Amino acid sequence: xxxxxxxxxxxxxxxxxxxxxxxxxxxxxxxxxxxxxxxxxxxxxxxxxxxxxxxxxxxxxxxxxxxxxxxxxxxxxxxxxxxxxxxxxxxxxxxxxxxxxxxxxxxxxxxxxxxxxxxxxxxxxxxxxxxxxxxxxxxxxxxxxxxxxxxxxxxxxxxxxxxxxxxxxxxxxxxxxxxxxxxxxxxxxxxxxxxxxxxxxxxxxxxxxxxxxxxxxxxxxxxxxxxxxxxxxxxxxxxxxxxxxxxxxxxxxxxxxxxxxxxxxxxxxxxxxxxxxxxxxxxxxxxxxxxxxxxxxxxxxxxxxxxxxxxxxxxxxxxxxxxxxxxxxxxxxxxxxxxxxxxxxxxxxxxxxxxxxxxxxxxxxxxxxxxxxxxxxxxxxxxxxxxxxxxxxxxxxxxxxxxxxxxxxxxxxxxxxxxxxxxxxxxxxxxxxxxxxxxxxxxxxxxxxxxxxxxxxxxxxxxxxxxxxxxxxxxxxxxxxxxxxxxxxxxxxxxxxxxxxxxxxxxxxxxxxxxxxxxxxxxxxxxxxxxxxxxxxxxxxxxxxxxxxxxxx
Numbered sequence: 001x002x003x004x005x006x007x008x009x010x011x012x013x014x015x016x017x018x019x020x021x022x023x024x025x026x027x028x029x030x031x032x033x034x035x036x037x038x039x040x041x042x043x044x045x046x047x048x049x050x051x052x053x054x055x056x057x058x059x060x061x062x063x064x065x066x067x068x069x070x071x072x073x074x075x076x077x078x079x080x081x082x083x084x085x086x087x088x089x090x091x092x093x094x095x096x097x098x099x100x101x102x103x104x105x106x107x108x109x110x111x112x113x114x115x116x117x118x119x120x121x122x123x124x125x126x127x128x129x130x131x132x133x134x135x136x137x138x139x140x141x142x143x144x145x146x147x148x149x150x151x152x153x154x155x156x157x158x159x160x161x162x163x164x165x166x167x168x169x170x171x172x173x174x175x176x177x178x179x180x181x182x183x184x185x186x187x188x189x190x191x192x193x194x195x196x197x198x199x200x201x202x203x204x205x206x207x208x209x210x211x212x213x214x215x216x217x218x219x220x221x222x223x224x225x226x227x228x229x230x231x232x233x234x235x236x237x238x239x240x241x242x243x244x245x246x247x248x249x250x251x252x253x254x255x256x257x258x259x260x261x262x263x264x265x266x267x268x269x270x271x272x273x274x275x276x277x278x279x280x281x282x283x284x285x286x287x288x289x290x291x292x293x294x295x296x297x298x299x300x301x302x303x304x305x306x307x308x309x310x311x312x313x314x315x316x317x318x319x320x321x322x323x324x325x326x327x328x329x330x331x332x333x334x335x336x337x338x339x340x341x342x343x344x345x346x347x348x349x350x351x352x353x354x355x356x357x358x359x360x361x362x363x364x365x366x367x368x369x370x371x372x373x374x375x376x377x378x379x380x381x382x383x384x385x386x387x388x389x390x391x392x393x394x395x396x397x398x399x400x401x402x403x404x405x406x407x408x409x410x411x412x413x414x415x416x417x418x419x420x421x422x423x424x425x426x427x428x429x430x431x432x433x434x435x436x437x438x439x440x441x442x443x444x445x446x447x448x449x450x451x452x453x454x455x456x457x458x459x460x461x462x463x464x465x466x467x468x469x470x471x472x473x474x475x476x477x478x479x480x481x482x483x484x485x486x487x488x489x490x491x492x493x494x495x496x497x498x499x500x501x502x503x504x505x506x507x508x509x510x511x512x513x514x515x516x517x518x519x520x521x522x523x524x525x526x527x528x529x530x531x532x533x534x535x536x537x538x539x540x541x542x543x544x545x546x547x548x549x550x551x552x553x
Contacts, residue, residue, distance in 0.1 A: 003314060007298050007326020010252055014330065017256050018263050025260065026267020026279070032175045033148045033168060034272065042170050051166035058160040059501030062149055065165035066142060066493060070109050073135060074486075077105040080131045081123075090124030091200055091214060103478035108135040110489035111143055111371065113225070113232030113341050113464040114481060116473040120214055120235045125197055132232060133221045137181075140228030140261075141172030143373030146493050147265060148272075150377045153500030154401045155273045160505045162497070176261075177228060184223035184257055191253075192246040195219040218243055226257035229371040231341025231464040239331070239344040240320050251323045251344055255331055258340050262286075262369035265376045273401055277519035282379055284524040289368035289531070290337055293361055297329040300354040300551075318349025318468075329354075336361035339371030341464025348451070348468035355467070356547025359454055362461045363539045364531055365420065371462065377496050379527075384413045384499070386523070386530040390516050399515055402508035412499040419491045421538045423460040423484050428453050428542065430480075437476050442469035446553070450546035455481060460488035 001009075038046070038053055046053045057065070078101050080087075085095035096104065100117060107114040108131070117123070123132070145168035152162050189195050198215030218234045222244050225231055235241040245251055263283065270279020302314040302325055319328040328345040335342050336358040347358045361368075367378040388405050391398025398405040431437040431452050441448040447469075454467035459481040466472070472481065516523065 003324050003326060004298070004302055006324060007302075007329065010326055010330055011294060014252060014255060014259075018259055021260060022264040022267055022283075026264040027271055029144075029176065029261075029264060029268040030271035032171050033163070033268070038167075039174065042167075042174055045170050045174075046166065049166065051164075053164055053167040053170075055164055056161035057164055059149075059162055059497040062162050062165045063494060063497045065169075066146065066497075067490060069138075069165075069169065070142065070490065073109040073138065074105045077108060077131050077135060078102060080127055081105065084124060084127050087124070087126045089126045089197070093122060093124045096122065096127075099475045099478040100473060103482040104132075106482035106485045107464065108132050108230070108232060109139055110462055110485040111139040111228070111230060111339060111374070112459060112462040112485045112489070113230045114459055114466070114472075114485065115232055115236070115464070116478055116481075118236040119233055120216075125216060128221065128234065129217050133217070133224065136221065136224040136228050136230045136232070137173050137177050138169070140177060140224070140230065140372045141169050143229075143371055144172045144176070144261070144265070145169050145373065146496055147373035147376040148268075150380055150496055150500040150503075151269050151272050153503035154269075154380075154403065156504045157506060157508050160501045162500050162504060177224065180227055180260075181220070181224045184227060184253075185219045187253065188219040188223055188250060191250045192242075193219040193222055193250065194243040213243075215243075222254070223257065225342060226254045226340065227261065227372075229258060229262065229338045229340040229375075231335065231339075233342065239342045240346075245344055248323055248327060251327050251331065254342070254344075255334050258334050258338055258342070259369060261372045262338060262375040265373070266369070269376060269380075275401070275519060278401065281519045281521075281524050282376075282383065282527075283369075284521065285527040285531075286367065286369040286375070286379060288524065288528050289364070290333070293333045293337060293357060293368070294330060297333050297354055297357050298326060300351050300357065301325045301329050303351070315349075315351050315354065318346035320344060332358055333361060335465055336463060337364070337366060337368045337370070339366045339374055339462045339464070341458065343465050346468040347454070347465065348447075352446075352547050352549075352551030352553070355450060355454075356543060356551060358465070359450070359457060359543065359547055360535070360539075362457045362463050363421075363424075363543075364535050365417075366461050366463060367531065374462065378416075378492075381413050381416050381496065381499070382531050382534075383518070383527055384409060385417070385534070386527045387516060387518065388413075389530060390523075390526060394514070394516075396514050396516075399509055399511075400518060402511070403503045403506050404509055408502050409499060412495045412502065416492050416495040416499075417534065419495075420460045420488055423488055424453070424456045424539075425542060427456045427460075427480055427484055431456070431476070434476075437474075440471040440474055440477065442471070446546050446549040450550065453542055453546050456484055459484040462489050 081096035081101040266283040270276035
């Protein structure tokens with residue numbers, strides 16, 4: 001079988017699996033977040049944290065819950081790393097330095113999972129399981145909760161109440177993430193992924209020295225890393241490591257896990273708002289971008305420029321041969337169009353244009369289909385902008401799902417859109433202008449600039465993947481990337497929840513003859529156009545200095 005045909009068949013198999021799973025899971029998610037009853041274990045949790053699960057919250061109270069819980073997570077994870085040297089089960093590893101501990105705590109709490117350390121050489125079992133794996137669950141649940149709050153903003157009328165954050169958080173973990181993760185972990189273990197609490201042991205000699213490996217609860221962390229669009233790997237090689245991702249089947253299964261919940265949430269949106277076709281319109285826009293990016297990536301990586309690439313059958317540098325160019329391209333696009341950040345190949349080794357595609361995927365805001373929760377609320381914000389633009393074009397007051405998009409709504413949407421590019425471009429400019437950060441670049445010229453641009457794009461968009469080649473374990477990068485992750489995660493949530501509160505307080509407007517039909521393919525096309533144009537206008541100069549210059553050289 002040719003490598004190109006293999007890549008196409010993997011794409012078709014993945015699309016078929018998602019098509020089968022997204023309706024039942026999306027409908028189930030809608031029931032989870034709409035049910036008035038609480039499970040017994042949930043009642044125990046509410047009692048333990050002192051929360052009243054039946055209290056309805058307006059957006060400021062909901063936001064305070066998000067921020068308070070996340071702040072507690074940052075402090076706990078920071079202290080756990082700083083105390084690692086005296087904790088049992090730490091495999092003899094020393095405590096983590098303050099700047100790296102801050103960076104890692106900010107990274108995992110913000111669902112970014114950027115790593116400036118070697119996982120198997122720095123983090124023991126306690127930090128990996130009690131710290132990082134726990135945050136993989138709860139940070140994903142926070143993202144889903146905020147998305148559901150925005151959906152309620154569209155579904156409710158004449159009330160500013162968006163639900164209860166603590167109820168949404170607990171249900172996301174107990175009813176959604178944990179059951180799916182258990183099933184997924186069993187599948188991964190059956191396929192050869194490691195799951196143990198083994199210590200460090202020698203496995204042989206390598207280049208004249210001893211080769212040492214340590215085991216760990218890899219499968220259980222691997223499954224939630226993908227399912228929760230987290231991305232932090234147990235090992236430094238991430239999903240390219242055979243202990244995390246041993247076969248082509250596990251590779252495709254992990255891509256399926258990455259896309260499963262973001263795709264299904266579009267169905268949840270349609271069910272909760274009472275218009276399933278609206279959910280399909282959002283899904284259609286997401287799918288159009290994702291399929292286009294996969295096709296472009298495969299084309300750039302299979303293009304045979306030069307005798308070496310012709311002999312190899314494509315750009316194989318930095319890719320695992322057991323996955324091939326097709327599987328690697330599919331993984332790279334899926335992980336950068338979501339907020340996952342897991343990698344099964346090294347994006348720095350992609351062709352110039354291929355590396356640019358991974359960058360552009362994050363710059364879109366990771367909304368096709370995006371991260372768990374963040375992809376849906378990011379695309380809905382873009383839908384508000386698209387409706388506003390369409391309303392200006394035809395001279396009508398813009399409406400979306402019966403809600404008028406007025407001054408307040410468009411200001412919230414505009415602030416949401418502007419925050420991340422501001423963080424990326426300002427911090428990239430500062431790193432390039434100052435003398436010290438440039439010393440961390442392995443490469444010069446356009447590729448070196450892409451390393452810096454990729455790092456801040458990944459951090460501010462809460463992706464977490466690395467371009468490779470950049471030494472990010474310095475005080476400058478640990479601190480600035482940590483701040484970018486926190487600001488890029490929680491500042492947009494402020495405006496999402498404010499938008500939700502504003503929408504929920506409105507009286508629905510009945511559709512008229514001139515109302516834009518937002519469930520039609522025409523609107524999906526308008527939405528895709530708005531996403532691409534806004535991103536292009538924002539980032540094109542930076543892309544021209546990096547991957548475009550390298551790809552056209």
